[in-house]
Amino acid sequence: MKNVYTVKQVNSYIRNMFAQDFMLNRIYVKGEVSNCKYHTSGHIYFSLKDESGTIACVMFAGARSGLSFRMREGQQVIVLGSVSVYERDGKYQLYAREIVLDGAGQLYEKFEALKKELSEMGMFAPEYKMPIPRYAGTVGIVTAPTGAAVRDIIHIAKRRNPYVQLILCPALVQGEGAAKSIIKGIRALEKERVDVMIVGRGGGSMEDLWAFNEESVARAIFDCTVPVISAVGHETDTTIADFVADLRAPTPSAAAELAVYEYREAFETMQGYAQMMRRSVTAKITGERARLEKTALRLKFAHPRQKLDEKKQYAADLEDDLRRIMKEKLMREKHRFDMCVEKMRGLSPLEKLNRGYSYVRGKDGKNIREVSQAGKGDRLAIYVSDGRIEAEVVSSAAFPYGNMGWKEKNCGE
């Protein structure tokens, strides 16, 4: 009883053997689907069987992108996956990564081979891709005249821009003669000189889409001098036509969006341009007008009349100053004169006469200032405020004026 192993050891030993096997890690297995269960977790459990036996299979939810159809009992399929051991049950099973219907399986290989070949020839190279015109006026469509694809394309094209001319070239898109029909359509539209064309169809199985994997169709698209947008099936369907086309649209609707520019947008762009130009011209005019006004003002200032006016103003100002100074001077002189008059008045003899004094003159015309000048009987002239009085000296006596008696000085008649 040497070398006793646990179940775990054995199972994990076997699991390792499987894991290290190159072939089991990536293997295509074909058979008939049985016991197929779609689990709520998203995993699919089924078996593959043929006349000799069965193999348990699982496709985990994470690998579901490798399955593009609903698996049903009895279908012949090819499963790509790895064979590994499920240690809990001590069972090996096939972990599926991709499942295709058999028949389609062969097609898949053919697809891969052609893809590789054309790719190596450079037919998918970006330098051969023609740009899709942004403003196509005429859009060609190669597809079936009935079905969702053409309806979607027309619907979306009309919605985006009803002024774009659509030319439909009806083609068989599946079955016998489809490739030829598609090629014919591409050439016919090329002759019509459309600006861009959409080549495609709605979704379907790999066999349904097969025409778009034909080398002849790929070549026709490659040789076409008009840019081609491919629009085959759904987003997950990839065909050779998609690789070789100038642009791949995930769906026919998307193709219409890529081929037909939006009228609204172009119109708004135009309006925007018109507005920008108007604004630019208006700004220019406003600017020039402001410049003109500024220049006019400068010119006005530079005009000789301006200088003249300035001088005139200066002269007028000077004149005003002169007048003012003169006037002030005169006022001052007048005032002085008035003062003099006033003073003179104080000194006037008449004024003295008015105040009651008199002026006495003798016969020789001299002013009588002393008693001795007037002898008895002398005629004297006495001047008073309003005239002359003739008087005769009756007597005269000298007396010294002291504090009193000066009144008696002129007491004569």
Next chain:
Amino acid sequence: MENKKQENLEGMFGELETVIDQMEQDGVSLEESFELYSKGMTLLKKCSRAIDEVEKKVLILDEDGETHEF
């Protein structure tokens, strides 16, 4: 690339952008800017004509290369 019409609309939009750029430059004289404006307006008219605002019927191309309404 092959068709003149489509090139024109795209080309004309390009030209318009150039015209606007020129107009917005500082050194442009008033005369030049009027000239550019009228050139731009002519281009816009041409763009509008190129869009050809007549609703188109979908045409169908038959075996003999004839087109009919869809």
